[in-house]
Amino acid sequence: MAESAKDLVMHDIKRSVILDMLNKGQRMDDRAPDQYRPISVQKGVIDTAEGSAIAKIGKTQILVGAKMATATPFPDRPKEGVFSVNCEFLPLANSSFEPGPPDEDSIELARVTDRGIRSAEVEGDNSITENFFLEEGKVMALFLDIYVLDHSGNMTDSASLAAIGALLDVKIPKYDPDTKTLIRNETSGKLGLKHLPIATTFAKVGQHTLCDPTREEMLAADAKLTITTTQNGQIAAMQKGKGAFTRDEVLDAVDVAFKKSAELRKYVL
């Protein structure tokens, strides 16, 4: 996503406007610094997927589809299931998105989403993949595909909400040991999610820390931080984007992350 000279000039202008307003205690869309745009999550929107959800935060719309398949386990973990997250920035989602293989931003988004879920729900006891072992050399795989349909800022939190929504919606297909295939119209149950990790993203513009930054606020931002927290009071993932944060800024953000993720989590339940 190369930025043209025109974009760079516009960034400077927008940044100064956004910063001036923040110094007067205003955000461009009249939100409080820690206030999210309107949120909605709808589960079970794709009939062909084992689980799905579309999350909307403001004008950002992200669809996540969960598909299950049989797979060969990793050689060092022969009893464990496979969990994989991919992300597509569809070119229809923003004028800056170009067709082609995933770029570094979409890979990062997939991996940050993956880490939050993997830390909280996949690794350790009560893993959602613990019952994925089928027989020697065969396990179940769970694929999450993040489909960005509209990028108007804060894709990370929208993707996280949609991903958890899709996982909650998953109906695990039955395995037929005779044919060694999945019976997709029969289900053996749901995933046992316990922690519901939700990402919350912060932008630092000047001295101001903002929740749920819009795309324009993000362009104006000096720094970006995503913190994924569980409903059991644990941090499951963190990712700093551009810029720098002090120790206290990070710790303050963690407090806000717990508070905000609890609010966001209500939308997926």
Add this chain to the structure above:
Amino acid sequence: MAEEKKLIINGKRIDGRSPDDLRPLRIETGVLNEADGSAFVQWGGNKIVAGIYGPRECIPKHEANPYKALVKCRYTMSPFASKEEHGRSGPNRRSIEISKVIREVFENIVVAELYPMTQIDIFIDVLQAEGGTRVGAITAAAAALADAGIPMRDMVCGVAVGKADGTIVLDLGKEEDNFGESDVPMAISNRGKELLLIQMDGLLTKEELAIAIDKAMAASEKIHAMQTEAITKRYEKLESEGLKL
């Protein structure tokens, strides 16, 4: 082909339709916020979203045409679009061909001469598939182009007709597509009544093909009316309500 699967029983198709019935169809425009124009089509078990960008700068620049805009099309299917295995994201041989034939539909009707040196991007993503995605894609893309305000000489919609258990049936479902004798996807311009896309696989006689085209022409009137309604409705609301999957 697979004879054991009965596709028509007592004159009714496996989903209960008569031979000339369309699957339920919903068309909505303005479903995306970022795109210059957009549309969503839910057609039976298909869920298809189209987004338009442009006219905008042609990239790569050497492709730019000094006399007209380039129309570009990218049709893709999500990895979770089918009931079967997890698919691979991004283009494949099938989607590359479909992207080309869809582009060749819209090159006929977009008034490209108005925008030299630019490109108009048609992006189509099949979120959920149940047979007939290319004609659904065309129906969605046409509504999205209108929503984007791209001047067009005519409106276009797609519909497939095929043969199942010896009967010519309108708007094939997935089973009919997989197990039927033939499939003829078509795109029809509304005023000109021209076939802007016609493909076929399977076997049909000339008489059967004539019936198939007539059925598609008749159905296109209904589909076009729904496109018009979707585009008109767009002007009743100021803000997009987003995708309703």
